[in-house]
Amino acid sequence: MASTPIIVSPSGSVPPARGDSARPDADLLEGLNPQQREAVVYRGPALLIVAGAGSGKTRVLTHRIASLLRGREAWPSQILAITFTNKAAGEMRERVAQLVGNASQGMWISTFHSACVRILRREAEQFGFTKSFTIYDSGDSRALIKRLVKEHEADAFGHSPASVQSRISKLKNELEDAESFARQANMSDPAERVFVEVFGDYQRALRKANAFDFDDLIGQTVYLFRAFPHVADVYRRRFRHILVDEYQDTNAAQYALIHELTRPVQGQAPEPFEQGGMMIFEPEPQGGEQLPGASLTVVGDSDQSIYAFRGADIRNISEFERDFPGAKVVLLEQNYRSTQNILDAANAVIRNNFDRKDKKLWTDAGAGAKIVGFTGYSQHDEAQFVAEEVEALHRAGLAYSDMAVFYRTNSQSRALEEIFIRSAVPYRIMGGTRFYERAEIKDALAYLTAVANPLDDMAVRRILNRPRRGIGDVTESAIARYADSEGISFRDALANASALGVGPKLQAAIAQLDAVLAEASEVMLPATGELASPTAVADGLAMLLEKSGYRQALRASKDPQDEARLENLDEMVAVAREFARNNPEGTVVDFLAEVALVADSDDLDDEAGQVSLMTLHTAKGLEYEAVFVTGVEEDLIPHRISANEPGGPAEERRLFYVGVTRARKRLHLSLAMTRAQFGEISVAMPSRFLQEIPAELIDWRQSPGDVNGRGGTQSRALNARGQRSGSGNWNSRLRHDDPPALKPRSTSLEKFPNRIPAKVRDNGDMVLAAGDRIRHEDFGEGRVDAVTGEGAKRVAHVRFDTAGAKKLLIKIAPIEKL
């Protein structure tokens, strides 16, 4: 992203704040409650805002920034605001812009990771990297680690690539590097020695490839600041106000980064200087040699800490006052999002986490609707309920985009998706197999990386035989050996195909690849001084895909999935064009960095009228009118694996709490009595969290007791809607100490097999018109009211005799014409 130069007053000094008489920020305080105001106007070295869910923290944060600017207490360029997702950053930038106009342009509002990329990009040459370094995402580093584990035969010592990867990641999050770890490792343990070797090799490989992995982005920035204090001082002088959102999710490395940035600066301020296209003028040190540390504002809620598994340390927030003596603490407990019933449920659940500061959310919005509970016989039954409920809410006037469905694990989305497709409910899945993780997209990016950062061996090796060029392991090793012996990179070795001692066919294939990459370099990396055309990245990518034969191979393939892959590649080129529009001066390197750092939760576009499906983790920070939390079962939430992890169950409870508190008006909690996992159907039990919610808050459409009691012979779809069973006290029957009551007889299990046929049917050619009668596998007979849409997306609006009105996607609905 290109930074806009901000010219500040030549004196470089900050204008004094005006007196209280006519606060320039008076309008910023309107409509805020006293605690929120306090959080906006407090001035001091350190401020902790403990913000319960829905308590308006983004509002407070943005108003605080605006107030600093309005009062002329800070220049935009002196503000650094850090969030965890790009989406949150974008939202914050937008809201600040609404308050202060384009003064917001000069601020850094970004994620930890992108802020560090920006810093590293400027300083990379200080410590042996080049400006065009690339970023390894977890897939890339897994591939590299896999290779190293194999090389070292580390699996013989019980090291799987996954375990090595997570261990390295954990160490890096603790700011431990390969050397420091080696020094204190128990080297008499052979397993430990092997791990040290793999770790060391991994780090050396990264350095050689001129690449950072995700964790390095933070860790290496801290290292940079510590090893080169004069570099750190530049940023300490620049950023006078640092604000961190979701502070409870910071890990040790991020914590250290914040600490480094907020240290006082010793010595004289240097002359104003220019760097990276940005003018930075320093304020004079206030009356002395030493410039005090930047003021730090952190916002967080320890009840929403859900990332301990990736190193987040809740102590960062709970011990903030100890870390920053004299810190001011402001508590925001009034909730502006949810109804009291929803908050009561949330409070009741989170209360069971013992070592927490008591905090109670409240609202004056009224009790609102009761929470709706539903127990399905199977996950499909549960999904059917969700789909029907979504439709009912939609008919009642709620937009699809105001509804969301949450689940604990990505694999749960499948059942929901199948039913949603069949019911023609528009939906959108966030996360899961992300676009950027698809093989063809990773290939396309590897092509770009090979051009942008020729030192990145992993990227070059990845595309070596994609599309198939007849280059296999043997040839790859030959190239690697040659590169090693000549002391050149893998990429450069390709230019010497004839020296590799491989057959003529292979030589030609390698030379061809080399030529394509070279040609693309000329398009995308013009000689220094010359500016690449804004569309260079997109053009270069299109060219690479065409001339490498990649697209041709897909076009020629008879695998039906390859058509979709081609479309994905088109989409990728479109993304590159979009990037060029937004960043006219962006280079391939910038493009790759942006792509590496986007998460799927970032490209939520709200205008689309679609129900959002996502994991509970992805849901953090979002809110919806109506929320469905699905799969509220033991072993799912809390997840089975969490049981043995220290702090695991408590973290799961927070995760559930996060899900519940996303809802504004309506909350649905659902579960299934049986769930298919890896082909086996297993019995599920209601989550303990359900029992922590007072019974009177839940209106069970179908309680676990109902399902269990009736033995479950009827399919949900054939039941009349709205079967009330009251909030019967099913607890007594479903306590954890007597689960046997739940054990279904095998015969009843067979009545709820996976109701979705394994193979998706194709009714594509079925001709239906208003007035036709049809029979549906689940809903029975009905009459077609209308047919809308075209081609594969034709939808039949059917009024069923017993099941009511439904919309069906004709192509795949289990229907026959009568």
Next chain:
DNA sequence: CAAGGGGCTATTTTT
């Protein structure tokens, strides 16, 4: 060297 088959195993959350 590629492709296809068979057998195995791993199943959480993600910047």
Next chain:
DNA sequence: TAGCCCCTTG
């Protein structure tokens, strides 16, 4: 179940 890895065959 599905994705992965290894092995065999072409």
